[in-house]
Amino acid sequence: MHTFLDMSWKTILEYSRYPVAFIAMFAQIFLIVFMFIFATMAFRAPGEGLSNQSTFAGVMIYGTVTNLLLSFTLWDVGFSIREEQVRGTLESLYLSPARKFANLVSRVFVVLLWTGVMCVFAVLVVAAVVGGLPFDNALLATVVLGFSISGFLGIGFIFAGLTIKLKESAQLLVNGVQFFFMIFSAQFFPFAALRSISPAIVDYVSAWLPVSYCVDAFRSLLVGLPAGYPELAPLSVEIPIVVVFGIVSPIVGYLIYKRAERSARRQGNLGEY
Amino acid sequence: MEGHSHGFGLASPSWRANLDVVVTVLIARLKVISRYKGSLVMEMFLPVVFAAMPILLGVAVGGANAGQYFQANTGTSNFKLYMLIGACTFSVVSIMLWLVGYWIRREQETGTLESIYLAPARQVYVLTGVTIYSLLRALLAFLVSLVIGSIVFGVNLLEGNVLGAIGILMLGLLPLWGLSMLFGAFIMRVKEANSVINVMTWVVSFLMGVFFPIAMFPPLLQWVAAIFPPTIMNDAMRASMLNLSTFFGSWYISLAVMFAAALTVPLVGYGVFTFTGRSVRRKEGVGQY
Numbered sequence: 411m412h413t414f415l416d417m418s419w420k421t422i423l424e425y426s427r428y429p430v431a432f433i434a435m436f437a438q439i440f441l442i443v444f445m446f447i448f449a450t451m452a453f454r455a456p457g458e459g460l461s462n463q464s465t466f467a468g469v470m471i472y473g474t475v476t477n478l479l480l481s482f483t484l485w486d487v488g489f490s491i492r493e494e495q496v497r498g499t500l501e502s503l504y505l506s507p508a509r510k511f512a513n514l515v516s517r518v519f520v521v522l523l524w525t526g527v528m529c530v531f532a533v534l535v536v537a538a539v540v541g542g543l544p545f546d547n548a549l550l551a552t553v554v555l556g557f558s559i560s561g562f563l564g565i566g567f568i569f570a571g572l573t574i575k576l577k578e579s580a581q582l583l584v585n586g587v588q589f590f591f592m593i594f595s596a597q598f599f600p601f602a603a604l605r606s607i608s609p610a611i612v613d614y615v616s617a618w619l620p621v622s623y624c625v626d627a628f629r630s631l632l633v634g635l636p637a638g639y640p641e642l643a644p645l646s647v648e649i650p651i652v653v654v655f656g657i658v659s660p661i662v663g664y665l666i667y668k669r670a671e672r673s674a675r676r677q678g679n680l681g682e683y
Numbered sequence: 684m685e686g687h688s689h690g691f692g693l694a695s696p697s698w699r700a701n702l703d704v705v706v707t708v709l710i711a712r713l714k715v716i717s718r719y720k721g722s723l724v725m726e727m728f729l730p731v732v733f734a735a736m737p738i739l740l741g742v743a744v745g746g747a748n749a750g751q752y753f754q755a756n757t758g759t760s761n762f763k764l765y766m767l768i769g770a771c772t773f774s775v776v777s778i779m780l781w782l783v784g785y786w787i788r789r790e791q792e793t794g795t796l797e798s799i800y801l802a803p804a805r806q807v808y809v810l811t812g813v814t815i816y817s818l819l820r821a822l823l824a825f826l827v828s829l830v831i832g833s834i835v836f837g838v839n840l841l842e843g844n845v846l847g848a849i850g851i852l853m854l855g856l857l858p859l860w861g862l863s864m865l866f867g868a869f870i871m872r873v874k875e876a877n878s879v880i881n882v883m884t885w886v887v888s889f890l891m892g893v894f895f896p897i898a899m900f901p902p903l904l905q906w907v908a909a910i911f912p913p914t915i916m917n918d919a920m921r922a923s924m925l926n927l928s929t930f931f932g933s934w935y936i937s938l939a940v941m942f943a944a945a946l947t948v949p950l951v952g953y954g955v956f957t958f959t960g961r962s963v964r965r966k967e968g969v970g971q972y
Contacts, residue, residue, distance in 0.1 A: 430873055430878060430879060431878035434878035434879055434881060434882035435878065435881075435882075437882045437885075437886070438881055438882045438885050441882070441885035441886060441888075441889050442885060444889065445885070445888065445889050445893075445894060446737075446740065448894065448895040448899055448900075449737040449740055449741070449894035449895050450740060450741075450744050451756070451895070451899060452741070452752075452753055452756045452757060452762075452894070452895040452896070452899065453740070453741040453744040453745035453749050453752050453753055453756075453762070454744065454745070454752055454756075455748075455752050455755065456752075456755045456756060463744075466743070466744065470740070581722075582719070582721040582722055582725050585725055585729075586725060589729070589732045592732070592736065593732060593735055593736070593739075596739075598736055598739075598740060599736070599739045599740045599742075599743045600743050602743060603739040603740070603742045603743035604739065606742055606743075607739070607742075
């Protein structure tokens with residue numbers, strides 16, 4: 411617990427030295443939201459705004475929330491190890507008697523907090539533009555989100571392990587995975603859009619990704635489960651998948667990370683840049 | 684090093700020596716990136732992924748009438764090519780901006796920026812080497828991603844004036860060079876680059892109207908976007924390949940604005956960069972990380 415608190419405080423201090431980074435993150439969310447809003451308006455009949463599109467807007471922005479959480483987890487847990495490698499402090503950190511798990515998790519604690527604030531901000535902006543968003547089943551959606559974040563953490567741990575091995579090349583992998591989930595977990599649009607391209611994309615790719623169920627369940631709950639939602643499977647199937655993902659993923663992810671770290675220590679290249 | 688005497692017996696490098704600096708920096712950057720082939724491959728696929736998102740969003744919003752509504756708002760029903768051109772042009776812009784700024788940040792982090800400044804080579808030639816490298820990477824990514832995107836989305840690139848679009852791209856690279864140096868100066872001052880690069884990426888894509896025509900902006904924002912050189916470049920390239928009218932309504936005005944930007948922005952960019960470098964050296968020094 412002390413390790414977790416100390417390292418979280420260290421992360422807060424680090425971020426506080428770069429206030430531009432905080433402002434930049436807020437601005438980034440604002441711009442992403444408006445880009446998608448304008449892109450959506452280009453496909454509406456002239457004169458029609460985005461009013462009466464609250465369900466669609468909800469699907470888009472609630473999916474964006476999961477994208478933000480996944481992205482920040484991947485980068486701030488997965489790739490943050492790279493920062494320690496570049497600075498040359500990874501080896502010292504690992505030689506210290508601090509628990510590695512707390513070290514990893516503390517990296518994401520502050521960022522999740524801040525990302526949560528940004529998500530709320532993004533939702534409020536979209537709600538203001540479209541004249542209100544549905545916000546149903548909030549408690550169950552929060553539970554789904556909690557397990558989803560836990561699952562994303564597991565993916566982050568896996569990438570932390572990969573970063574130790576692959577070093578700079580891990581950045582490429584993180585980028586690729588981020589965009590892979592953006593498209594195939596349909597984080598910014600309904601799965602119906604993927605189905606219209608080819609049903610096989612949804613049936614053989616999206617349906618096999620736990621992240622897809624996290625996205626689908628979360629946003630379907632919040633938009634009030636209208637006809638056709640959730641899109642992949644009934645809620646009675648999706649929620650157990652999300653729960654299992656949330657429990658199993660961090661365990662598996664941490665085991666993979668520990669293995670990568672042990673291997674690097676045995677080979678003596680933990681501190682290699 | 685060849686040189687000639689220049690007041691008080693001080694030697695100045697000749698043009699061959701300066702060219703040598705440019706080539707050496709270029710080769711060094713190319714050697715580094717050759718160790719990370721995956722990054723190059725990713726750069727070629729990213730614009731396709733980037734274009735896929737609004738295309739899928741549009742299909743979800745417009746349904747069977749997506750093309751028809753898109754035509755009413757933009758002048759073309761070929762929304763796939765529209766998004767692809769925007770995404771590929773944006774990749775050129777972001778590579779040019781990102782690579783110079785990131786190069787400065789990486790040199791700061793590894794502690795070699797100060798050594799570069801102490802070397803007997805003028806900064807403009809070092810920067811030229813880095814920007815030529817950025818240019819080569821950007822052009823490669825642009826061409827390959829355009830071809831890959833045309834296959835993935837099933838669009839015909841040769842429908843419009845492709846040569847005209849390439850000419851516009853080449854003209855647009857000069858202001859990009861200037862912007863990249865402005866960006867580099869900012870990074871040198873601010874130091875922590877990643878967050879700035881991330882937000883600037885979205886600012887640039889927003890102002891460029893990568894996924895939509897800037898005519899959809901409120902009037903004031905339209906004009907702010909319109910004087911931003913990458914926006915004019917993107918608008919002109921789409922107009923060329925999709926037979927659209929430009930934002931300014933006339934090709935002459937668009938080209939005049941692009942030429943004006945090509946003349947002024949590089950000078951302003953270089954001026955700001957050298958001023959910032961001098962200022963940073965006087966205060967904390969360029970070696971501060």
